Structures are given as structure tokens and as C-alpha cells.
Amino acid sequence: MRTGLLGWYGPGRRPWTETLLLLGILALAVEEGLSQWLHTDGPLRPARTAVVVLAALSLLFARRYPVASAVLPVLTGGLFNRAFPGLFSVYYLAFLGRTGPAVAGGAVIAVLSAVRADSLVGWAGSTGSQLLVQAATLSFGLWLHGRRVLIRTLHEQVETLRRERELRAEQARAAERARIAREMHDVLAHRLSLLVLHAGVLRDQARAGTVAADPDRLTHRLELLRTTAARSLDDLRDVLGALRADPPARSVEDGPPSAAGTAGVPAPALRDLTELVGEATQAGQRVELALSGDPEAVPTTHRLAVHRVVQEALTNARKYAPAAAVTVRVDYGTTATAVEVRNGPGGASSKGSGTGGGYGLVGLRERVGALGGHLDAGPDGAGGFRLSARLPASGRSPHAVPPASGRPPRAVPPVADALNPAGGAGRDPARVPADDPGSDSSSQPKDTA
Secondary structure (H helix, E strand, O other), X not given: OOOOHHHOOOOOOOHHHHHXXXXXXXXXXXXXXHHHHHOOOOOOHXXXXXXXXXXXXXXXXXXXXOOHHXXXXXXXXXXOOOHHHHHHHHHHHHHOXXXXXXXXXXXXXXXXXXXXXXXXXXXXXXXXXXXXXXXXXXXXXXXXXXXXXHHHHHXXXXXXXXXXXXXXXXXXXXXXXXXXXXXXXXXXXXHHHHHHHHHHHHHHHHHHOOOOOOHHHHHHHHHHHHHHHHHHHHHHHHHHHHHXXXXXXXXXXXXXXXXXXXXXXXXXXXXXXXXXXXXXXXXXXXXXXEEEEOHHHOOHHHHHHHHHHHHHHHHHHHHHOOOOEEEEEEEEOOOEXXXXXXXXXXXXXOOOOOOOOOOHHHHHHHHHHHOOOEEEEEEOOXXXXXXXXXXXXXXXXXXXXXXXXXXXXXXXXXXXXXXXXXXXXXXXXXXXXXXXXXXXXXXXXXXXX
């Protein structure tokens, strides 16, 4: 919206430039009036002088009324040979992009100048010179208009790019926060739940009065606590170090950055799943692991996702169904990698059946979804809970060796319970007391916080 005197002053304009232009128009009006008065004789001299002055003053309205303000300057330019006001009007209309009125104004000046000629030679010279002058004026105005449009377009593009860059930066920050939260949850929730379970067993033994009777068992349990805490610190340092490091160059089979977890964190291999189950067994969980297929033929992102699914399922089972048996099945197939973790009912103290609203399952869905897979979590219909994921092999490395066909699943026996360090077939199951903080929740794991 234009503001100020006749639209000349407004936001974003330079006051001194506008003032000089206005003073120039007023000076032009005075000059045109004096020139017309001095070069005109007869009774029409006052009227012609007034018309010429009004034509010059009408340029003051050019910003607000560009077409209407050009009528009088164009007529005086053709009839009275007052060239400058008419040329300025033609130029200004072209500068504003009003090509039609600008061409019409130049043509009117040329035609009136030709009509005013008193001989054929004068007519040819007047018409030719007027056409050249009007064409040059029109071309100059159109060139400036195109330049102004180009500059405005470039400014708009720069502003659009700036907004897009800010939006991408905000999205990157949000994705980084989600990635850090997911990795911290995956690393710490598992280890801390093991610490809670070990501490609960020690408390149970202390209440039962069996600690003093078996100091070796107590020593071994305390060593497990120390080892688990030390591994928690190591895992935390690994994740923090990976988050601080620059991400390495990625290949096609690694998939999108969000799917691979934290850059720099090594993908777990088969022995890591066995170790994961072993740690849970040492803490008192009853876990059975069955593996099939060749994990080495699976992309690292798929192995990491499988590891996180199993880790999350074991953590939730320890929290919400500590006394339930857990079955873990992983199939590294040629077309897809499938993982399923089931736990039985958690006992009479278990309540609820929701699928929860914590961060663990949310992070798993993001990780699995980024690989084109699907995650299912919910009650299994028998009072327990089932967590499964299927990852298509589209991200499989073309150089990976395909798994041997027809290989039967191999069962990995649970690690001997830590409460029986001497070994043996008999396993002394660790029991979490009923008043343990993790034993009053649903057998259907809601999710870890």
C-alpha cells in the first residue's frame, strides 16, 4: 500500500531520492512554463503556458495514477513540441511494465508531431525522429522493468532458499534429538534393567538370610553387578563418542542414515545376540534363543535392528513380566529378516494390557520403518506379549554371500545361571520378589521409558 504524498514516500523507499525527484518535477514545470511563455505569441499564450505547466505538474501523480497522469504530457508533447514530459510518461509506463499504454503514448506523440509538420520533408523528418526517440525511450524503460523484475525474483528465490535452509536445519536438529534419545534409551534401558534385576535378587537373598551361608554366590552376584555397571559406562561412552564423531561415508546397502542407528556404532553380530541372551539369563530370566539363516549375509543395518528389537523385548519382559519365560526367534532369510520375541504371563501381580506409550517401541518403529520393515507389538492371546518385526531384504548387499538353503534352526542354549558358578545341569532360577518395583506391571510390556 502506498503512503505519503501522492504515493512518493513509503516504507522501503529512500526519502532523499524521492525528494530530489519531486523537486526536479517542480523545476521542470517552471522551466516548461517559462519556455512556452517566451516562445509563444498571441492571445493563446496564457492558455498554452497553463496547459504545459499542468502537464509537467501531472507527473506528480505518476506513482499513484500512472496511466491517467500520462495523458496531458503525451498530448502536449505532440501538439506543443514539449518533449520531456511526454518522454518521461512513456518511459515511466514502460518501467512499470505497462507496455500497452507506453506504446500507445509514444505512437500518439509521433502522430501528433507528424500532423503538426508543415511540409512533406518536415513530416518525414519529424515522424522519423519521433519514432526513433520514442522507441529508444520505450526500450530503455522496458529494459529497466525487466531488470527490476529479475532482481525481485532473485531476492524472492534467495528468501525461499533461506527459509528452506532453516527448515532443513530444524528438521535435522529434530532428527538428531530423536536419534540421540533412541540410542540413549536402547543402551541405558537394557543395562539399567539388568542392574535392577541383580539388585532385586540380592535383596531377596538378604531377606531370606542366605547371603551369609553362601559368600561365593554373593561375591559372584556382586561381580555381575560391577560388570554390568562397567559395561553400561562403556556403552554410554561408545554412544556419546559416536554422536560426537562425524558420520562415515555411507554405501547403498547401509540404507538411509536414520536406519543405521548411530554413526560409528558397530553393528552387532550373531555372538552379540548370544551374549545379550546370556546376560539376561545371568540376571535370572528364562530365555530361549533360536536362530536360522546366515547373519553375515544380512546388511549391518538389519542386524542392528534385530539386536535392538531383541534388546527392547528382553528389557520390557524384565520390567513387566519378570517371572515369565521368553522365547526369541530370529530368521535371517533370503527375502526378509524376521524376529519374534514372546513372553508368557507375568503372574497375578500383572495388570493391564496396553501396548504402552514410552519411547522404546516408538524408536523401534522408526528404526524398522526406515528400513522398509514392519513392527508388531501386542498381546499374544494367551496372557503374554509378542513383539515381532520383518525387514525386507531390499537393502541386502549385492556382495553378501546368500545363506545356505534348508539350514534348520539351531537352538542356542541359555547360559548357565550365575547363581550356580560351578556349572551343572541343575539351574537355580533367580526369583524376583513380589514386592520388587518391576513386578507390579502388566505381562504385556508397555515400553521402557
